Amino acid sequence: MQTRSSTLGQAIRYALVSSTVGMTALPALAQDSNPTTLDRIEITGSRIRQVDVETAQPVFAISRTDIEQQGFSSVADILQNVTAMGSPAISRANALTAGENAGGTYIDMRNLGAQRTLVLVNGKRLGISTSGYQDVSSLPVSAVERIEVLKDGASAIYGSDAMAGVINIITRTNVSGVTANVYHGQYSQGDGARDRFDVVTGWSNDRISLTLSAEHSEEKEVWAKDRWFSAYGISDRHPADSSNWTTISQFGQITGLIGGPGCKDVKGCNYSLDRGKDPTNPANYHLTDATPFTGDVSNANEQMHVNYPVKRDSVYFDGRFKITDNINFKTELGYNERTSRRQIAGYPLQSSTAGVGPMSVDSYFNPFGNQHGYATPTAVAWNRRAWEVPRVTTSELKTYRAVASFDGSFDLGERYFDWEVGYQYNRNELESVATGNLHKGRVAAAVGPSFYNAATGKVECGTPGAPVANCTPWNPLAPYGSTDPNGLSANATLLDWLFPTEITKGKTTSKNFFANIAGSIVTLPGGDMGFAFGVESRQEAGEYRPDPLAQTGATTNLAAGPTGGDYRVNEAYLELNLPVLSDLPGARELSFNAATRYSDYDTFGDTLNSKFGFKWKPLDQLLVRGTWAEGFRAPTINDLYGGGSETFAQFSDPCDTQFGSSRTSQEVRLRCARDIANADTFRQLKQGMTPVTTATDATPVPFVSGSDPTLTPETSVSKTLGLVWSPSFISNLNVSLDWWKIRIENTIVADSPTQILIDCYEQDIASRCERFTRDPNSGIVNTLKFANRNSGFMQTEGYDLDVSYRLDTSYGKFSSSWATTYVSENIYRSTNNSKTVPTPTNGIGSGFRIRSNLSLGWDLENFGVSWTTRYYSGVKEQCPSIKLYPEECSDPGVVAPWYAGARNYNERGAVTFHDVQVRYKLPWDATVSVGANNVFEKYGPVMYSKPNSAFSYYGGYDIGRLVYMKYQQRF
Numbered sequence: 022m023q024t025r026s027s028t029l030g031q032a033i034r035y036a037l038v039s040s041t042v043g044m045t046a047l048p049a050l051a052q053d054s055n056p057t058t059l060d061r062i063e064i065t066g067s068r069i070r071q072v073d074v075e076t077a078q079p080v081f082a083i084s085r086t087d088i089e090q091q092g093f094s095s096v097a098d099i100l101q102n103v104t105a106m107g108s109p110a111i112s113r114a115n116a117l118t119a120g121e122n123a124g125g126t127y128i129d130m131r132n133l134g135a136q137r138t139l140v141l142v143n144g145k146r147l148g149i150s151t152s153g154y155q156d157v158s159s160l161p162v163s164a165v166e167r168i169e170v171l172k173d174g175a176s177a178i179y180g181s182d183a184m185a186g187v188i189n190i191i192t193r194t195n196v197s198g199v200t201a202n203v204y205h206g207q208y209s210q211g212d213g214a215r216d217r218f219d220v221v222t223g224w225s226n227d228r229i230s231l232t233l234s235a236e237h238s239e240e241k242e243v244w245a246k247d248r249w250f251s252a253y254g255i256s257d258r259h260p261a262d263s264s265n266w267t268t269i270s271q272f273g274q275i276t277g278l279i280g281g282p283g284c285k286d287v288k289g290c291n292y293s294l295d296r297g298k299d300p301t302n303p304a305n306y307h308l309t310d311a312t313p314f315t316g317d318v319s320n321a322n323e324q325m326h327v328n329y330p331v332k333r334d335s336v337y338f339d340g341r342f343k344i345t346d347n348i349n350f351k352t353e354l355g356y357n358e359r360t361s362r363r364q365i366a367g368y369p370l371q372s373s374t375a376g377v378g379p380m381s382v383d384s385y386f387n388p389f390g391n392q393h394g395y396a397t398p399t400a401v402a403w404n405r406r407a408w409e410v411p412r413v414t415t416s417e418l419k420t421y422r423a424v425a426s427f428d429g430s431f432d433l434g435e436r437y438f439d440w441e442v443g444y445q446y447n448r449n450e451l452e453s454v455a456t457g458n459l460h461k462g463r464v465a466a467a468v469g470p471s472f473y474n475a476a477t478g479k480v481e482c483g484t485p486g487a488p489v490a491n492c493t494p495w496n497p498l499a500p501y502g503s504t505d506p507n508g509l510s511a512n513a514t515l516l517d518w519l520f521p522t523e524i525t526k527g528k529t530t531s532k533n534f535f536a537n538i539a540g541s542i543v544t545l546p547g548g549d550m551g552f553a554f555g556v557e558s559r560q561e562a563g564e565y566r567p568d569p570l571a572q573t574g575a576t577t578n579l580a581a582g583p584t585g586g587d588y589r590v591n592e593a594y595l596e597l598n599l600p601v602l603s604d605l606p607g608a609r610e611l612s613f614n615a616a617t618r619y620s621d622y623d624t625f626g627d628t629l630n631s632k633f634g635f636k637w638k639p640l641d642q643l644l645v646r647g648t649w650a651e652g653f654r655a656p657t658i659n660d661l662y663g664g665g666s667e668t669f670a671q672f673s674d675p676c677d678t679q680f681g682s683s684r685t686s687q688e689v690r691l692r693c694a695r696d697i698a699n700a701d702t703f704r705q706l707k708q709g710m711t712p713v714t715t716a717t718d719a720t721p722v723p724f725v726s727g728s729d730p731t732l733t734p735e736t737s738v739s740k741t742l743g744l745v746w747s748p749s750f751i752s753n754l755n756v757s758l759d760w761w762k763i764r765i766e767n768t769i770v771a772d773s774p775t776q777i778l779i780d781c782y783e784q785d786i787a788s789r790c791e792r793f794t795r796d797p798n799s800g801i802v803n804t805l806k807f808a809n810r811n812s813g814f815m816q817t818e819g820y821d822l823d824v825s826y827r828l829d830t831s832y833g834k835f836s837s838s839w840a841t842t843y844v845s846e847n848i849y850r851s852t853n854n855s856k857t858v859p860t861p862t863n864g865i866g867s868g869f870r871i872r873s874n875l876s877l878g879w880d881l882e883n884f885g886v887s888w889t890t891r892y893y894s895g896v897k898e899q900c901p902s903i904k905l906y907p908e909e910c911s912d913p914g915v916v917a918p919w920y921a922g923a924r925n926y927n928e929r930g931a932v933t934f935h936d937v938q939v940r941y942k943l944p945w946d947a948t949v950s951v952g953a954n955n956v957f958e959k960y961g962p963v964m965y966s967k968p969n970s971a972f973s974y975y976g977g978y979d980i981g982r983l984v985y986m987k988y989q990q991r992f
Contacts, residue, residue, distance in 0.1 A: 063144070065169040065189040067614070068178060068553035069539050069598050070439050077614050077634030077646045078173040079743055079759045079821060081105070081840070085166055085193075090878070090887045090938055092954040092985050094204055094217050094238060095333075096157045096165060097126030100188065101977065102891060104842040104874055105172050105821060107132030108867040110154070112969040112976030116326040116363045119579065120666075121451055121527045121565050124331065124361030124416040125156035130172070130185040131763060131817050132847060132868060137654055137735075139175070139183040142190050143353065145424055146179075148447030148531050151563035151584050153182065153657035156449075157190075159357040159420040161236035161335035163202065163219035166193040172761065172821060174739035176652035177616040177632035180557070180592055184652040184737045184765060192353070194339045196223025196232045199992040206985030209958060213243040213328055215985070228343040236335045242362075243328040248980055249960075251327045251972035253320060255715065255901060256963045261313045262905075267709045269369035270319035271408030271501035273300075274309050275401045276373065278389065283308055293317040300498040300505070303388040303395045311711075321366035324411045327972060327980060329363040348429040351443075355422035362415045365971075367407035368459055368577050369708055370497070372468075374722055375577060377461050379403070383470035385480050386496035386507065392472070403468075404709070405497035409509040410520050412457030421448045426535075436549070438540030444533070451527035451565075458578040459519050460570070467495035467519065480507055493518040523568035523578055529658075533559040547600030547612055554595050562587035563658040567666075574667070579723060582664020590655070594618035609638040620653075624661060625733050628653050644745040652737035652765075660769060660809050663728035669719045670726075671967075672774035674705040674802065675782040675921070679904075680716040681705070682783055685914075686922030692782045696790075697800035706801050715965055716899045717775075720802065724774055727808040735811075737765040743821075753827040762818040768849075772807040776851050783921040784857050813851045816859075819844040833881030841873040858919040867968035867975055870894045883942035887952075891934045893978070898966040900925040929962040934979050950987040958982040 063070050066078045083099065093099045101109060107129040111118050127135035140147040140155040147155040171187040179187060204217040219236035245251035254265035268274060268291065275281075277289035282303070284290035291309040296316065298305035310317045338354040372379055379400040382390045389395045426443025466482060471494040474481050482492035493515050499508030509515065537555035544550070564585040574580035596616035602608040617631040632650035639645070675681040676693035678701070683690045694700035704712040708721045743759030770776075780789035793805035824839040847863040862868040871894035878887045900910035903925045907913075912926040938952030961978035969976030 065141075065144075065187060066171045066173065066175055066178060067598070068537060068555065068594075068596055069551040077636050078171060078175075078648050078741060079646075079757065079761075081170040081172060081823070083168040083170070088162065088165060089950075089987075089989075090885075090940070091889075092206065092936055092938060092952045092983060094162065094206065094215050094240070094985075095126070096160050096162050096168075096190065097128070099162070100128050100157060100168065100170075101126075102874065103170060104840050104872040105130055105170065105186070108969045108975075109977050110135035113328050113331070114970040114972065114974070114976035114980070116329050116365050117971045118363070119414070119668075120152075121150050121453075122152055122154045122156075123363060123414070123453075124329075124359060124418065125150075125154065126158045127154045128157055128188060130170075130188075131819075132844075132862070133185040133763065133765065133815060133817060136657070137182060137184040137765070139179055139181075139187045140190070141179070141187060142355075142422070143192055143424070144189060145445050145535075146447070146531065146533065146559075147190075148420060148422065148449050149529060149561065149657075150449065151527070151529055151565050151658040151663070153654075153659070156359075156418070156420070157188075158331070158333060158359060159335075159418075159422075160190060160192075160355070161219060161234055161238075161333075161337055161357070162217075163221050163236045164192045164234035164335070164337040164339075164355075166191045172759070173648055173741050174650040174652040174737060174763065175632070176630045176737075177594065177618045177650060178596065180590075180618060180620060181653060181655045181734075184654055184735070184739070185763060192232075192337060192339055193221065193223075193234065194232050194341060195225050195230045196221060197225055198223070200989065201992075202987060202989045204985060204987045206954075206983050208243065208981040208983055210247060210981055212241065212247060213981070213983070214241040215239070215983070230339070230341040232339040234335070234337045236333070238335075239332045240328075240330060242326050242330040242364075243980060245322045245325040245327040245972060248327055248974075250963060250974040251322055251325075253322060254973070255965055256973045258963060259906070262714065265322075266311070266313045266318035266320055267369060267406070268309055268311055268318055268711070269371060269404045269406050269709050270317060271367065271406045272317060272319075273403065273405040273498040273500055274317070275306065275389070275403050275498070276371075277402050278399070280397065281389070282306070294498055294500060296500070300496060300500075301386060301388050301393050303393060306388065319366075319406055319408065321369070321406075322972070324364065324366035324408070325971065326364050329361060332360045334358045345429075347431055348427065351424070351426050351428065353422065353424040355420070357418075357420040359418045359420070360415065362413060364411050364413045367409065367411050368457060369404070369406045370459060370464070370577065371402075371404050371709070371721075373402045373710075375461060375464075377464045377468070380468045380497070381470050383484065384468055385471040385473055385494070386468065386498060388498070403497055407457065407459065407509065407520075408501045410457045410516060412455070414453060414455045416451065416453045419450045421450075422446070436541045438538060440536075440538045442536045445531070445535070446533075447529075447531040449527075449529045451525075453525040453527075455523045455525070455568070455571075455578060457520060458523065458576040460521050460576050462575060463492075463519055464495070466492045467515075468497060495519060521570060521576065523570050523576065525565070525567045525571070527563070527565040529561070529563035531559065531561055533557060545600055547603040547610065549600070551598035552596065555593070557592045558589070559592070560587060560589045561658065565659070565664075567664075572664075579667040579669070581666035584659050584663045584728075586658045586662030588622060588624045588655075588658070588661075590620055590622045592618060592620045607639050609641050610636060611638075612636045620655075622655055624656065628734060642747050642749050645743075646745065646759075647742040648740065650739045652739060654735040654737075654769070656732040656734065656769060656809075660728055660732050661730050666726055667723035668726055669708070670724050670774050671717050671719050672778070673717050675778050676700065676703050676800070677705040677713065678703055679902075680713065680899075682920060682922035682924070684922065686783075689782050689921045692785065696795050698797070699800060703800050706799065710799075714905075715901050717966060720774070722801075722803055724802075724805040724807065726772075727806065729808050729810060732769055732809060733767060733811055735765055735767050735769055737763060739763040751826075753825075755823075755825045757821075757823045759821045760819075761821065762816075764814060764816040766814050767811045768813055768815055768851075769809050770812050770851050772810055772851070774802070774805050774807060777805065777807060778802070779920070780852055780857075784852070784854065786852060786854060789852075812853055813849060814859075815849045816846065817844060817848075818846040833879050836876075836878040836880075838876045839874070841871065844868070844870050860919045864894075864896055866896060866898055866964075866966055867977065869896060885940045887936075887938045887940075889936040891936070893932045893961070895929055895931040897926045897928050898964055898968075900927045901965040929964060932959065932961045932978065934959055946991045948987075948989045950989075952985055954983040954985070955979040956982060
């Protein structure tokens with residue numbers, strides 16, 4: 022049997038096993054001979070155990086040492102700072118996020134969506150939600166030995182979802198002794214404390230290895246009011262801008278009262294109570310002043326989290342037992358409990374849109390009603406933000422993971438074979454408790470007819486002759502902080518009546534039987550021809566059951582239907598590795614790799630996906646590599662069986678004459694005129710029924726999102742071509758440059774109201790216009806339903822550069838690594854209309870063209886220092902208002918083929934964050950580390966488009982200087 026190896030390759034192989042290699046791509050290295058069977062290892066992206074660690078596809082490794090030398094306290098934070106990663110799918114900076122995935126952390130490679138990145142643990146799938154999201158926070162960072170990031174498609178090897186890449190988290194094993202770690206960090210503003218305590222213990226001998234990791238971590242909240250970029254609606258640059266404030270305030274308003282005191286508007290006027298006055302006296306009201314800081318408006322950001330708190334408790338066990346010299350039993354047992362608590366401002370209740378009706382003309386609280394002497398009694402519409410009861414959602418997710426397998430090796434003649442047979446089980450159990458939403462029926466009764474009962478000294482529901490039992494009256498005009506007996510302040514009976522608790526539950530399970538065999542078949546001129554063959558039978562089942570009140574729309578919570586379903590897939594794959602040439606001039610190595618996978622789903626049928634790769638070493642120090650791979654992503658349970666849900670979606674209306682394309686496109690204006698009577702003056706309205714002041718804002722009425730059981734899989738083709746260079750004249754220098762391109766067809770599009778309206782009015786696609794209606798008077802979109810659909814494509818292309826260098830001197834060991842991702846193209850088209858010009862996202866919003874990390878290290882005996890810089894290139898976004906803020910509009914009047922008319926853009930600058938850590942090994946086998954992430958307290962630019970955030974700031978940027986200390990004790 023012929024074998025091949027390399028000196029430096031063996032060093033890297035040892036590094037992968039012992040976790041001493043830095044964050045770097047695996048390089049090409051010089052050759053040696055005489056490896057043992059122990060040299061054969063499995064690298065992410067291939068099922069074939071082999072001697073060489075250099076693969077045809079680019080793999081990026083993060084070692085245990087790298088993890089310990091960072092100030093990040095979770096697996097998610099560590100991965101999110103890899104340059105190949107895109108924007109966080111669900112950011113903790115967006116407390117408005119709802120549903121089963123809120124509270125988790127999900128990794129999105131290449132900005133193609135978190136559902137298109139496959140996450141593995143020891144080569145086996147991490148559990149998923151019904152939406153296909155894999156929560157990497159369910160793993161304790163203390164249990165991680167290393168992380169391998171495959172920056173290439175791998176559906177032929179791993180199946181569905183491996184389109185953008187694969188993350189393989191390898192857990193610790195063969196641990197001896199006990200290691201305890203304590204971590205504490207806090208922002209320099211004194212908030213957002215992070216604490217972690219973990220213990221890793223293990224025992225092993227030549228036949229048994231037992232490793233147990235236990236971890237508790239907690240991250241405290243950061244309030245929006247305590248950061249300059251989130252204290253107001255469009256940052257502290259414009260605190261007085263009306264978009265920061267809403268007339269749906271905690272002080273209550275009467276709206277649209279026709280003929281009221283001082284009202285000159287034939288459509289009616291809004292009134293607010295004079296502070297400290299009797300709310301039942303009509304003389305105590307003034308015309309509502311929408312000017313900030315007057316008290317008639319409110320700033321919802323004051324009650325919101327910019328980073329909501331998260332707590333995790335985890336246990337992970339790895340057991341390995343050598344039954345015979347050639348048969349092993351392995352088991353993994355994991356448990357994680359994650360609790361998150363998200364708070365947003367009290368509900369902005371509008372009687373005119375919430376379906377609760379106006380305050381009755383016979384209500385005791387109606388100052389313009391029958392009981393308080395107003396000349397023309399009338400029922401009145403009203404607004405009131407429930408400031409006393411912020412909306413809080415507490416989500417608790419319990420994750421269980423179990424893997425049991427037998428594996429071993431045998432030889433036939435001089436050929437080695439590896440085999441594995443096992444079973445995997447994952448289960449997620451979710452319970453979400455929501456408070457702060459009002460019961461619509463009870464609100465309607467509470468503001469319905471009521472009277473003052475002199476006998477009891479209380480206001481009661483109904484009339485003197487017909488009191489209503491089981492009803493608690495409410496005066497929504499009693500302002501926040503008042504002592505009104507029928508107001509919300511310090512009124513437990515009323516609060517219990519109006520604000521019921523809603524409990525939502527969900528559960529997903531994954532069951533997977535698997536069997537694999539790998540080995541060599543024949544000897545080729547370049548070495549042994551390797552193969553791997555395996556079969557899997559996997560079942561995914563899930564359900565998500567909102568509280569019955571939410572399902573029926575009985576509360577102001579967004580109405581949502583139940584989700585439930587399952588699917589099964591049976592799969593088989595074959596992988597071949599063909600070493601064609603070796604040790605020849607111009608061909609130190611030439612090998613090919615091919616794989617194919619057949620998948621049979623009981624939901625849509627079968628699919629076959631293949632992959633091809635090559636490695637060529639014209640010189641010992643130079644590797645040329647490339648891959649071509651097909652991929653697919655099957656529709657998720659939520660895609661197929663999800664219940665419809667209401668949402669106050671953020672959207673842009675092209676018909677808006679200030680921010681929409683109707684402003685500059687006569688063609689769009691004419692199309693809008695088909696549906697809007699006042700198309701020449703139409704303004705999109707936000708919550709509170711006032712005109713928007715930025716291009717994107719929340720709808721004042723809820724839209725509905727849903728599922729589609731006819732969805733079919735997405736398909737993809739990914740290509741890579743790269744060079745890896747390890748020059749012999751510079752020891753320990755490794756350089757890799759890889760080109761990559763991914764195109765996804767038949768995309769399962771998370772449709773959006775904005776895209777529907779663009780397709781209707783800018784692209785003139787008639788079928789899209791059928792998905793919504795407009796109010797005949799105001800012209801606003803008052804009903805709209807959007808669901809996932811197969812349509813269009815996504816395509817991204819770019820380059821990854823990785824450079825690492827180590828230098829050992831008498832002054833210590835110096836190390837450096839530089840990783841850069843450059844995105845040259847990122848486009849999408851959300852329709853199948855070939856005439857529609859694809860829309861680019863590269864360099865816009867959170868679509869960074871360049872992300873780059875540079876890490877420098879110096880270690881001298883017991884002392885060590887690390888310095889890291891994290892760079893984000895500049896982007897552009899739509900201007901907030903060229904009329905109000907022309908100085909914040911660097912590129913006005915941009916005309917492009919992918920939208921109608923012209924748009925105004927503003928350049929946002931590049932940002933670099935710096936991290937530092939200093940550590941010292943103490944004599945009693947301990948290490949103490951102190952450091953700071955974002956040591957210079959750098960902030961990103963204001964971004965009014967709110968990418969991945971609820972605030973005018975990108976959700977992936979640092980929000981302050983995080984200072985931390987870590988103490989590690991080994992026993």
